[in-house]
Amino acid sequence: MPRYYKLIRITIIIWMTLVLIGAFSFGGFLLNIPNVAMLEHTARNLYFHVPMWFTMMALTALSAMHALQCLRTKNIVHDIRSSTAAQVAILFGLLGLATGSMWARFTWYEGTNIWWNFDPKQSMAAIQVLIYGAYFALRGAIDDPQKRARISAVYNLFAFVTVPFLLYVLPRQLESLHPGADGNPAFSDITDPMMRLVFYPAVVGFIGLGWILYTQRVRLSRALLKIQTINQQR
């Protein structure tokens, strides 16, 4: 098992390197992106921003799934998995927020000097990060590991059921410039086929990167747990 793990890890690292080279290849024959007015080379952000969101969503679902498992089986390993997924999800959420905000600053809000204009997608992302922040504040306030696992799993699931309301309410009340919202053209209509050559591998690569970070942290926490139990037995 560990040998396969190393193999997969090195594959993802090489894969991501290739994606980065693809994303920043200027002026070659291949992968030359079309020059769309206003977007220009910021379009390359597509290779980073969108996959980061996909990774965050995948990790959010994973975190909720393990929270459910934790309540059903009372196994502390599920708590480790759930909270680690939430940690990595916060990381990707903040990165997605930063890349999105930058992208918006130099396209939608060009010349206005604003970074943040309460676009529904931005607000949604900020609230999601806040919820996970609250989740970790809650974890910090409980000392007993079993109790912490149970209580934080309850909060995780409780927060998870309110998220669909955000998806419904925010776009109704705030206007959006984001592609795919409010009759704006969706991804598939506006993206040049050439860009998909990098975009799809980037999605796979970022999800793989999230997977590496997640599994490594899980392995670390499990190792620490094992050391702790050995120390207690002495």
Added chain:
Amino acid sequence: MNAPNQSPNWIFGAAAVFWKDFRLEFRNKSVLGTLIIFVLSTLFIVLFAIGRRDLSPEIEAGLLWIIVLFTAALGLGRTFLSEQERSTGMFLRLHTQGIMVYFGKLLFSFLTILCANSISVIVYLILLSIEVSLTGLFVLTMILGTLGLAGATTLLAAIISQTARGGPLLPVLLFPLLIPLLLSAVEVTQISITVQPSVERAWSAATGSLITMGSFSGVVIAASVLLFDYVWEE
């Protein structure tokens, strides 16, 4: 614990828990008294801060709901902490099922907040001299908003009663989850305090948000019923 609590007399159990809380509250009036003073002093702080200015309905509605939110966060944090302090939690656990405790506490929280809110709303409307053009819509929003607030807060109050230093944690856990409810409530309140040329059109404009608030309350209460046992059982 995983067996569903389908005892036919859970309504009577919930009523008994509610009646216990009500009588305790009636005896020393600690929660409601504090809440009313809190509401009044918050109102005056808001009024002094804005001075003698004409505000748009958006801002009036927003300020009103911020006051309501803070009242709930202050008042409802005690729901389960008081059991912990009086060491009566174990007694309740022995004699009732989780679902009875949940619904009893929910009803008590709902009525407490409704009481405090009615006072704050009346004083707010008089002091800012706001004309409510659609009274029915306004009252309905208040009731639905309070129901969603009480529904979300009851489970979180049970959660924070399990933590070491719970008190200040409640707003942190509560506010990110309440944003969908808050946005809809502010929108409907704003419609009901703006002068409307056509009553039917105003109601149909508010329908979407009213449905959101109703379903938010429903989903939050349903999720709480499913998750409450995990928090309540030791």
